[in-house]
Amino acid sequence: MKVVEENEYIKNIIGDIQKGEDFIVLDRKGKYLGIIPNDRLIKYAFKPDMKIKNIYIKIKPAKSLDLYEIAKRMLSANIRVYPIQVNKDVELISIFDLLQKVAEREPNIFNIKVEEIMSKNLITINEKESALKALALMKNKGVSRLVVVDDKGNIAGILSLSDIIRAFLTEKERASFGEISEEKLDVEIRSFLSDRVIFINKDDNLLKAIDVMNKYKIYALPVLEGSRPIGIITAKDILAYYIAYKEKVTYPIVVHGISIDEIDRKYIEDKFKSLVRKYEKYIGENPMLIMHIKKIREVKEDKMAFFSIKARLISNQVKLYANRDGEEFYSAINAIFHIFREELEKRKYENIKKYYIEKLFKEGLEYI
Numbered sequence: 176m177k178v179v180e181e182n183e184y185i186k187n188i189i190g191d192i193q194k195g196e197d198f199i200v201l202d203r204k205g206k207y208l209g210i211i212p213n214d215r216l217i218k219y220a221f222k223p224d225m226k227i228k229n230i231y232i233k234i235k236p237a238k239s240l241d242l243y244e245i246a247k248r249m250l251s252a253n254i255r256v257y258p259i260q261v262n263k264d265v266e267l268i269s270i271f272d273l274l275q276k277v278a279e280r281e282p283n284i285f286n287i288k289v290e291e292i293m294s295k296n297l298i299t300i301n302e303k304e305s306a307l308k309a310l311a312l313m314k315n316k317g318v319s320r321l322v323v324v325d326d327k328g329n330i331a332g333i334l335s336l337s338d339i340i341r342a343f344l345t346e347k348e349r350a351s352f353g354e355i356s357e358e359k360l361d362v363e364i365r366s367f368l369s370d371r372v373i374f375i376n377k378d379d380n381l382l383k384a385i386d387v388m389n390k391y392k393i394y395a396l397p398v399l400e401g402s403r404p405i406g407i408i409t410a411k412d413i414l415a416y417y418i419a420y421k422e423k424v425t426y427p428i429v430v431h432g433i434s435i436d437e438i439d440r441k442y443i444e445d446k447f448k449s450l451v452r453k454y455e456k457y458i459g460e461n462p463m464l465i466m467h468i469k470k471i472r473e474v475k476e477d478k479m480a481f482f483s484i485k486a487r488l489i490s491n492q493v494k495l496y497a498n499r500d501g502e503e504f505y506s507a508i509n510a511i512f513h514i515f516r517e518e519l520e521k522r523k524y525e526n527i528k529k530y531y532i533e534k535l536f537k538e539g540l541e542y543i
Contacts, residue, residue, distance in 0.1 A: 198211045242276055250414050443466070
């Protein structure tokens with residue numbers, strides 16, 4: 176953790192950005208103002224004359240080390256560190272430290288297998304592809320990391336947007352601070368990967384995943400079956416699972432990425448309850464809905480915003496996944512639940528052909 180004054184320039188802390196440091200932001204008199212996590216700083220690394228006061232996050236420190244409350248705040252704000260008031264000072268607790276403390280206090284919560292909550296929405300790229308293509312794929316898919324594979328489909332590593340940017344924050348780059356050219360990005364992505372591949376096996380439990388993340392300070396792990404990646408699990412996934420477990424509500428919903436108001440949350444809750452009640456037999460027990468919502472575009476003239484939503488419905492019987500990109504909020508939410516309904520309808524039938532025949536008659540025969 177580092178401390179920075181609000182009028183400081185990005186160019187004066189580039190070395191700390193490259194090292195992965197997070198910052199507490201103070202005013203000229205040393206009064207706490209907010210925080211600026213490293214993953215946010217990375218986005219401004221090539222804007223050297225940007226002042227810290229223009230990009231820091233105003234967030235009130237937690238007054239006690241209530242792990243459950245801090246976990247909820249951290250996930251809701253979509254940040255990896257959170258400020259805590261310690262006597263007269265403010266300190267930061269990272270998502271690694273938070274998960275480690277929670278696991279030490281309540282290890283039984285994390286005895287489930289990694290594959291129970293991992294995301295199967297795996298986006299891969301060959302290690303011989305260029306960094307430019309990797310960036311294009313990240314932008315197209317709305318993600319900040321890719322699983323890297325070799326020609327045989329075996330795991331080669333994991334590549335994040337931060338990895339690529341940090342690679343260009345050398346002494347030479349610090350002097351020029353120009354935009355990264357296509358020529359510089361025309362390099363194979365395997366050159367960004369470490370020699371050691373850090374991963375987790377599908378049958379390992381969440382306790383081991385937390386230990387590995389904390390040991391190597393990495394936010395995401397590829398999940399393997401043998402030597403092939405079959406999923407990915409992030410620190411936020413585990414945090415979301417912990418919150419849902421502690422809430423122990425009938426229809427637990429965890430939303431992160433952006434904050435939503437009570438009206439939007441109730442809309443999602445009503446959709447979720449209706450879905451679970453209708454397909455209770457096929458969903459099973461302990462259903463949990465996890466949503467990552469990201470605003471990707473806003474048209475101010477029309478007062479319209481468009482979102483990317485990634486959702487997972489997890490229970491003791493099912494693991495369903497749905498994604499929607501570039502739609503208005505309620506349209507995207509409705510589309511997500513439509514995907515879930517379609518998948519659950521299929522599960523009502525052992526014979527998929529019977530499902531499609533019945534669906535055809537239900538929707539009409541105009542396509543024959």
